[in-house]
């Protein structure tokens with residue numbers, strides 16, 4: 001085999017080797033994407049918060065709060081809980097909770113949100129996303 005022939009065969013074979021994975025990947029039916037989304041939402045059943053878990057011990061007291069993922073969970077009453085996005089809509093800092101004011105201030109630039117997620121004070125101009133919380137025993141389910 002001459003050098004020219006070898007290079008031609010290598011070029012054809014090599015290009016198939018490099019493009020085959022692209023074809024195989026494009027044959028995906030997308031179920032992997034669905035599984036990822038479902039996994040993030042714990043198979044569509046919502047995020048579970050076990051109130052007995054030490055990470056959530058602040059939720060044992062009215063006015064306490066804790067974070068799970070991108071969500072802030074607030075114990076707003078004896079048997080009531082509120083869940084909102086913890087990501088400030090201004091530039092993405094993590095909001096906190098002030099039980100004294102019943103508001104969620106952002107420490108970065110001073111935005112303030114109400115317990116319904118509404119902007120009380122800018123510079124943020126978009127409300128926080130809210131979630132529903134269901135309590136069964138010591139488990140909160142956030143959806």
Ligand code: FES
Pocket residue numbers: 088089090091092093106107108109110111122123124
């Ligand atoms: S990131 Fe919250 S006010 Fe700017």
